[in-house]
Amino acid sequence: MPGSAPHATLNGNAAFRRPAGKSNQIMDVIVIGGGIVGVATAYQLRAAGHRVCVVERHATVAQGATYGHGGTVLPTPLDVWFGPTFMASRQGAKNGVISKTGFNGPARQFVKQLAALQEPEAFSRQYARLRPLIEASREAMADIEARFGLEFEQASGLLYLVRSEQEWQQTQTALDLLREYEVPHHVLTPAECAAYEHSVRTEPEFTGGVLFDHERTANCPLFAKLIKQTLDTEGGVQFMLGCEVSAIRLEGQRASVELTPRPGANSTAARSREVDVINADAIVVAAGQGSLPLLERLGLRLPLHPLRLHNLVAPIAHEECAPHVAIVDAIKRITISRMNHRLRIAGGAVLQSAGQIDKPLGEALTKEALALLGQATHDWIPGAARISAALPWEGVKLLSPDGLPVIGNALHPRLFVNAGHGPAGWGLACGAGKLVADLISGKTPDVPAHTLAALRADRFQ
Ligand SMILES: Cc1cc2nc3c(=O)[nH]c(=O)nc-3n(C[C@H](O)[C@H](O)[C@H](O)COP(=O)(O)OP(=O)(O)OC[C@H]3O[C@@H](n4cnc5c(N)ncnc54)[C@H](O)[C@@H]3O)c2cc1C
Structure with missing residues (x-):
């Protein structure tokens, strides 16, 4: 992981103190993407005690799809993007x-x-798989709001x-x-x-x-920025802004990402034309539309x-x-x-x-x-x-062609995907982040097995 200063306060603050009984293995996790999904994932990973690095190609967070959200926080059966x-x-x-x-x-x-999925029975079955994620997301958001008293135009x-x-x-x-x-x-x-x-x-x-x-309705990019601000204050999460991941490397038990040298940047990579590589114990691909080419280069073709x-x-x-x-x-x-x-x-x-x-x-x-x-x-x-x-x-x-996001481990024990949330993805991001953090921590997520299976990347194979 690059730099050590941001991690100096690890476990040193009240809001993120590790709950008793959790696994003690602290990991270095790279989250690719600084949209609401990446930021919410970083938050949950940090809350679980891990050290996190968010890599985002824009100069700040919430500049992709997250920027233009319509305001609805959690989907009801009336506005999921599948069904009759x-x-x-x-x-x-x-x-x-x-x-x-x-x-x-x-x-x-x-x-x-x-x-x-327009057929009523198929719709009901698919909604039943999504619903636990909606409820987990509701709880995750309520927890964040209660801890930090955030105001984001609710x-x-x-x-x-x-x-x-x-x-x-x-x-x-x-x-x-x-x-x-x-x-x-x-x-x-x-x-x-x-x-x-x-x-x-x-x-x-x-x-x-x-x-x-x-x-409720609220302001999604504002929420994402407030979460980033909270993480900046609390420590333990490093935001590498203005950096693009060009490839993910999975070799044996090792995982790392390659960063594209930025034109004019005064980094070692830009000067030497070598690629900057950062290593981690786990990588989460939460790069919205940018997730597909990164995963395709690894041989994972998602039909999103x-x-x-x-x-x-x-x-x-x-x-x-x-x-x-x-x-x-x-x-x-x-x-x-x-x-x-x-x-x-x-x-x-x-x-x-x-x-x-x-x-x-x-x-x-x-x-x-x-x-x-x-x-x-x-x-x-x-x-x-x-x-x-x-x-x-x-x-x-x-x-996705079945209306559900792709959340979970894929291809390699150290690779996780959190993408494809569709046009109703804001609130879901908080529950999805928690789910990924649980999986990385080796903890059983609080959603039923049929939901976990319906969200996995390998359901399309
Ligand atoms: C007009 C509009 C209205 C919407 N309305 C609603 C709504 O009312 N309610 C709702 O719940 N949802 C809504 N959505 C959907 C919601 O905005 C998305 O589900 C959510 O923002 C997805 O977040 P994300 O983090 O996956 O993607 P993004 O916000 O796109 O974030 C992905 C990030 O990854 C970065 N990235 C990509 N590739 C790389 C790379 N290789 N290296 C480094 N960084 C990379 C991008 O720069 C980007 O910042 C709407 C979407 C749009 C476009």
Whole structure:
């Protein structure tokens, strides 16, 4: 591990004091990626007593997909990215996903695999596997908040709205799951939606809504930065920012990463043109979209597919029209959440072939995706946002063909993956980080075996 100073306070602070009865083997762990998943993993590893080094190619954390999140913290059965409502309609972007896969074989195969989960029983089975991770994530977040009293623009209340009767029918399996798992919620008529949230209009007609008054929205990049700040203060985690991992080496019992020399950097590697290598007891790949090439070089090909998502940050046009809870277009998966005097509108998914993802989207498609966001805002809360003055942003998320992230050990005893959380990955990151930290510590994670198996990388083989 590079440098020793950051580890000087190991086990020396109250917040991270190692709980009695835990394994005492302290490891050096490299986490690749400084998005919410990497930062949350580093936090949990540190809390378990390990020494951690986070390598991030940007100058600070939360600059990838994490930067553009839509605000929802934990997914409900209504907004996981699989199931009866996901890409259910084949007509244009009525389902909120602009599909431009063309004749690309792997992309079409990916859509076909996800479509299999539209069948209610398959959806319920898959949600049952994900649910323990959602609950573990809820607990992990609550624990962090209780320890450090972080403020990251938390706001309670999400109101999911559904347009047509047919779409309402498609949400029934999700509503059944809410009842089965006793998730607190209220099914509302359009009039009740409008009475609860004054900014929602009952004209044109819509079918109904589901209110989660205990679920929350918040600011994900702010949360990630606060966690980093906490780790900087507590010690034990070193952030190597502006450094890119070019390869992972797994030789016998040894694990290490190679760093790309930065142009103009005054490091030994840049001067000698040699590659900087750092060794560790374990490596966690939590590099979002960047995880795939790193793993492919090791011979692990994960069938995760990139999905481009958009958001708009728009000034509030008329305060009296602005919502006081987050509004979610349940079928188009568009979230409108308030941040002070602005609205953050996120969604507008574009599904392309994987080979297209590094190229610019093009003006026409970008316009089409942003128009979905503008239209949803106009449909549900007319007059609330000044869309003409909104700032657009786009980011790429990895989605798996079975809707679940990839979390756990892979290929080699020292290699761990934490990626593919899809467009509902923020809150999940906290539970996923805990799970990885438990596995590295040799501790049995607090989630059932069927969930662990459903998250493993080798489930695709
Ligand atoms: C527009 C949009 C809206 C969203 N809305 C929501 C929402 O409302 N709720 C929700 O839960 N989720 C939402 N998501 C999804 C959520 O943001 C992601 O699931 C989450 O941010 C994933 O975090 P990550 O750390 O895996 O990826 P990232 O944030 O992309 O982080 C990966 C990091 O790894 C770094 N990296 C990559 N390769 C390397 C390398 N070789 N060396 C060093 N560093 C490397 C990258 O620079 C990056 O910082 C949304 C996503 C988008 C794009």
